[in-house]
Amino acid sequence: xxxxxxxxxxxxxxxxxxxxxxxxxxxxxxxxxxxxxxxxxxxxxxxxxxxxxxxxxxxxxxxxxxxxxxxxxxxxxxxxxx
Numbered sequence: 143x144x145x146x147x148x149x150x151x152x153x154x155x156x157x158x159x160x161x162x163x164x165x166x167x168x169x170x171x172x173x174x175x176x177x178x179x180x181x182x183x184x185x186x187x188x189x190x191x192x193x194x195x196x197x198x199x200x201x202x203x204x205x206x207x208x209x210x211x212x213x214x215x216x217x218x219x220x221x222x223x224x
Contacts, residue, residue, distance in 0.1 A: 158190045
């Protein structure tokens with residue numbers, strides 16, 4: 143159920159403009175999963191995050207039930223070379 147929900151989230155994120163999407167499982171603690179989303183710019187990320195249909199909201203609510211409330215949400219910016 144978790145993976146099916148997360149893959150649905152991935153399809154939504156890609157449809158809404160993410161460059162890449164994936165989930166990774168922690169090898170040392172298999173209960174920890176990390177979602178990675180790549181957007182071209184911070185503005186694109188914000189735009190993508192605020193899009194969505196009513197059906198998307200149901201999938202997002204379901205995905206949120208899997209998240210530990212104590213787990214931080216971290217956002218990072220990739221530094222370009224040069």
